[in-house]
Amino acid sequence: MNIMRILNIMVATVVIFAAEAKSYHQTYLNSFDGFPDAQIMQNRMMVDNQTASPSLKIDTTKVDSYKFRIFARIANLHNGESKSYKAKIDGQSSVKIANPTWGIVFNYTDNNNYCAVVLQCKTSSLGDVTEHREMLCQLIAMRYGMQSIIESADINDNVNFYEGDNIVAIEHSEGVTSVKIGHKSPRTVIETRKISYGDSFTSGIYAGAASRVSVERFVTKSFCNPAQPLVTEWTTADLDSHFALSNDPAEGYWQYLDREMEEKKVKLGGRYTIAVVKNMDDGYDIIYISGAVVNSRNWHTGMLKGRLTKTTFIDEYDMVWYDSDMKYMPNDLSAGVENGSILTLRFPTLNSQIRFSKVRVNGE
Secondary structure, rough: OOOHOOOHHHOOOHHHHHHOOOOOOOOOOOOOOOOOOOOOEEEEEEEEEEEEEOOEEEEEEEOOOOOEEEEEEEOOOOOOOOOOOEEEEEEOEEEEEOOEEEEEEEEEEEEEEEEEEEEEEOOOOOOOOOOOOEEEEEEEEEEEEEEEEEEEEEEEEOOOOOOOEEEEEEEEEEEEEEEEEEEEOEEEEEEEOOOOOOOOEEEEEEEEOEEEEEEEEEEEEEEEOOHOOOHOOOOOHHHHHHOOOOOOOOOEEEEEEEEEEEOOOOOEEEEEEEEEOOOOOEEEEEEEEEEEEOOOOOOOOOOEEEEEEEEOOOEEEEEEEEEEOEEEEOOOEEEEEEEEEOOEEEEEOEEEEEEEEEEEOOOO
């Protein structure tokens, strides 16, 4: 979990430095429980495709598409130089296939709809003075059974070109999907914004025709979209209609007026316009309208910004507030309304407050 920062109205300026952590793992600790009917040999999962078509081994673990990382350490044991491997067509006649492919499947819906990182090793043209082994990395999309290539990259170093392991990682954050590959230290070989995702998907191993894929480790890590729980059904049109019929002085639109805060500790995250509207709990919801500067691309009109709960004191409320990382802020927050025209939000542990002025009452 990230340390909570006060970002919606403020951002902590303290920076914590730490040495870069290195990840270590022991093969015997690996688990492939998410793969139905996994074939395990010597603490590795084996995907042996003896057919002339790709085979997909899918992990049942759900991956949230908002932000994720899929990591595998895999090898293709049918990756010998100048070798061909037998594969069956329709379970009967055999063909020989050179340079079988392998990789990772992600954004998987079904066998006709998925994306994959597909690797293939070849030797450069025979007789070439600079004859060498090279790897082709293709990022492909399968849609309704039709395959297309999104991006591709030729790799000439930093990978194992034969039967040894390579690390393959797929990462997605802020709309960018990146592919990293390496024998020991993976490097970015592809970056793209061309992939569309649903809310979640499954992933797994891609075993090309006649390949024999050995998987030492397969790990998925994802983060839920923090905006999702804050989405409401309110629109500005609905709010306008609601406020036009309201006689409650707390309800309406409120616009940033000023603030008092310790600038060395926090800073303003936006000059917000918000709406305060009654909820079903005899309190009020604070709805974000506009004005975010920090994390502005993720805040949209109609999202929940906070809540006000009535106290025994007139025009005084206990407050819930969500910072610009959309995280709940604890620590005795409160709010007050003065003369029906000034709304003050208080953050006592930060010695800070922000004030809003009423800009529309009953649709006027």
